[in-house]
Amino acid sequence: MVEFKGRSESIFVVTVVFLGLSFISVCLRCFVRLRLVRAFGWDDALMVLAMALQILFALCGITGSVYGMGQKLEWLDQDTLETALFWWWLGQTSYVVTVVVAKVSIALTLFRLTVSRIHKMLLWFVIAISIVVGLVFWFMLTLECQPVSYFWQRFHSTGTCISIEYLIDVAYLYSVTAMVCDLILGLLPAFLVWNLQMSTRTKAALAGILSMGCVASAAVIVRIPFLPTYNDKEFLSQISIWSNVEAGLGITAGCLVTLRPLFRWLGDASYGATRSKRTEQRDEVLAAGSRSGRFSGRGHDYTNLGWKPAQ
Secondary structure, X not given: OOOOOOOHHHHHHHHHXXXXXXXXXXXXXXXXXXXXXXXXXXXXXXXXXXXXXXXHHHHHHHHHHHOOOOOEHHHOOHHHHHHHHHHHHHHHHHHHHXXXXXXXXXXXXXXXXXXXXXHHHHHHHHHHHHHHHHHHHHHHHHOOEXXXXXXXXXXXXXXXXXXXXXXXXXXXXHHHHHHHHHHHHHHHHHHHOOOOOXXXXXXXXXXXXXXXXXXXXXXXXXXXXXXXXXXXXXXXXXXXXXXXXXXHHHHHHHHHOOOHHHHHHHHOOOOOOOOOHHHHHHHHHHHHHHHHOOHHHOOXXXXXXXXXXXX
């Protein structure tokens, strides 16, 4: 049995828990979009991709914790530390891509409800700035050392690494940008549903569900004070923990947005079995409109959320 020291056990547990939550949520989303709504879109495909990347990121955290992530460097022998450094390097690069892809997926989901030009511009801003800053951070983390393998083979090879201060500065830039984008994705739904022909209570519920995509910002905010620990002698445990929380929460919250048809289906045991032929034909039309972007002649798809648009 593996014996954990320091905060290795915390990293292991947090990684497994949020991997499980995000995996279940993505599976439920796929069931809703493929079976109930029958309109699997680009936002769904990107969320599945984010889940695949999350599995890689989680694998790095689980394996890394076994080999010493979360422990003090002086506790580890050279071979173990080299293995742990490799999994840390692979994990931090996969983390950035995971979070960016999930954020783009959430933005594309909100595009289904977007009417105003300024709202569309805000969503494009979120997508563009997330990708650009994410790529900068990813390249810096990936190419932190030259040659790249020097990052984990520094004990028996020669090479150079960039100053850790530059890395921390870019990490701050990435974190602040991620926080701002998450807040935009969280606040924008309130404006999107404002003019829908629904009761105030229904509008509030819809806005709350759509705003779940911003909950990952809480993990980003909590992680910011720990960024200077890149300089510490302990193996980056707090950064690893909150990075896993951010990725897991982002994917889970982004999938919860699409699950309302599932709850309706669970509440009606005859759903899908006793629907009339007319209802089935209507669902096919709505799904076709979703795939082609021509729902109600305006390009907005409410069907994946289970809400009826304004007439």
